[in-house]
Amino acid sequence: MPWLQLKVKATRPQTEKLEDALLASGAVSVTLQDAADQPIFEPALGETPLWDDIRVTGLYSADIDIAKASLQAQKVFGGELPEHKWELLEDKDWEREWMKNYHAIRCGERLWICPSWQQPPEPDKINLMLDPGLAFGTGTHPTTFMCLQWIDQQDLTDTQIVDYGCGSGILGIAALLMGATQVIGVDIDPQALLATTENAKRNNLPADAMPVYLPPRCPKVQADVVLANILAGPLADLATQLNALTKPGGRICLSGILGVQAESVIAAYAPWFDFDPVVSQDEWVRLTATKTRS
Structure with missing residues (x-):
C-alpha cells in the first residue's frame, strides 16, 4: 500500500x-x-x-x-x-526492494561473497552465500573487505580459528570454506550468534564447524588464527584476551580501525606480536601480526 x-x-x-x-x-x-x-x-x-x-x-x-x-x-x-x-x-514491495542494493563481491583470487538469493558469478570459485539482513558484516565495508582479502591469501587448511565479534559470521565462514577445521564465533549480541549459525547452515557447513558463544563462555583455546573486526577502542581493551586466544606462532588479523588509531592498537599488542606493514582502504586500516612472544 x-x-x-x-x-x-x-x-x-x-x-x-x-x-x-x-x-x-x-x-x-x-x-x-x-x-x-x-x-x-x-x-x-x-x-x-x-x-x-x-x-x-x-x-x-x-x-x-x-x-x-x-x-x-x-x-x-x-x-x-x-x-x-x-x-x-x-x-513497492519493500520487503524485497532492499535486496537490489546487494551484489556479489570478489574478495581475492579464490573467494566471492554472494547474496543468498543470487547465483554466484563464478560457481567454480569459493562462494560464501550470505543473508545481509541478519547482522552486521556483508563484505561491502572496507574493514570487512580487507579482512576477507587477507583470508583469501592465507593457507588455512586444518587450522583452528577464533572469530571475535563475529557479527554475521562472514569472516569465520570464509575461513571454513578456505579449509579451516573449526571456527569459534564470539559476539556480545545474541542476534549475531543466531545470524552466524544461520549463515553457516546456509553454506552447508557441519553443525559443529562454527560453535558460537557470548564472551564469558568463550572456550579457553589457543587458536592458529584470531580474527577481530570490531573497533579500535574495544580491540585495545581486548589485547590481553585476544593474545591468550592465540597460540605461539599464531596469526592475528585486526580491523575496524581508523588510520589515526593504528598506532594505539599496535602498541596494545606489541608486547606479544610482530606486525606486518599496515594495509589501508579509504580511512580504514587492517593490522595483521604474528605472535612471537608469550
Whole structure:
C-alpha cells in the first residue's frame, strides 16, 4: 500500500521533540538521517551519537489527514515545525526492494561473497552465500573487505580459528570454506550468534564447524588464527584476551580501525606480536601480526 512521509530538517537539540511530535501526530515510524554528510566513526560505549544537521522523517499511512497531522505535530513540538515537506512514498514491495542494493563481491583470487538469493558469478570459485539482513558484516565495508582479502591469501587448511565479534559470521565462514577445521564465533549480541549459525547452515557447513558463544563462555583455546573486526577502542581493551586466544606462532588479523588509531592498537599488542606493514582502504586500516612472544 502507498505511504506518506513528512520530512523535517532539524538540528540536534530539536530532534527529541520532533520525534515525539511526529509520533503523536500519527507517524507509524520515525527515522533519523545525516543531513550534511557528517561521519560518526566510533561512539563511546553506551553512547547514541547524532549528527549536527539531521533529517527527521515520519512515515504515515496514505489515508492520514495531512492538515490535522501537521497541526498536532506543531502542538506537541511547541510551535511551527522547522523546514519540512510532505511526500508520497512510492508503493513497492519493500520487503524485497532492499535486496537490489546487494551484489556479489570478489574478495581475492579464490573467494566471492554472494547474496543468498543470487547465483554466484563464478560457481567454480569459493562462494560464501550470505543473508545481509541478519547482522552486521556483508563484505561491502572496507574493514570487512580487507579482512576477507587477507583470508583469501592465507593457507588455512586444518587450522583452528577464533572469530571475535563475529557479527554475521562472514569472516569465520570464509575461513571454513578456505579449509579451516573449526571456527569459534564470539559476539556480545545474541542476534549475531543466531545470524552466524544461520549463515553457516546456509553454506552447508557441519553443525559443529562454527560453535558460537557470548564472551564469558568463550572456550579457553589457543587458536592458529584470531580474527577481530570490531573497533579500535574495544580491540585495545581486548589485547590481553585476544593474545591468550592465540597460540605461539599464531596469526592475528585486526580491523575496524581508523588510520589515526593504528598506532594505539599496535602498541596494545606489541608486547606479544610482530606486525606486518599496515594495509589501508579509504580511512580504514587492517593490522595483521604474528605472535612471537608469550
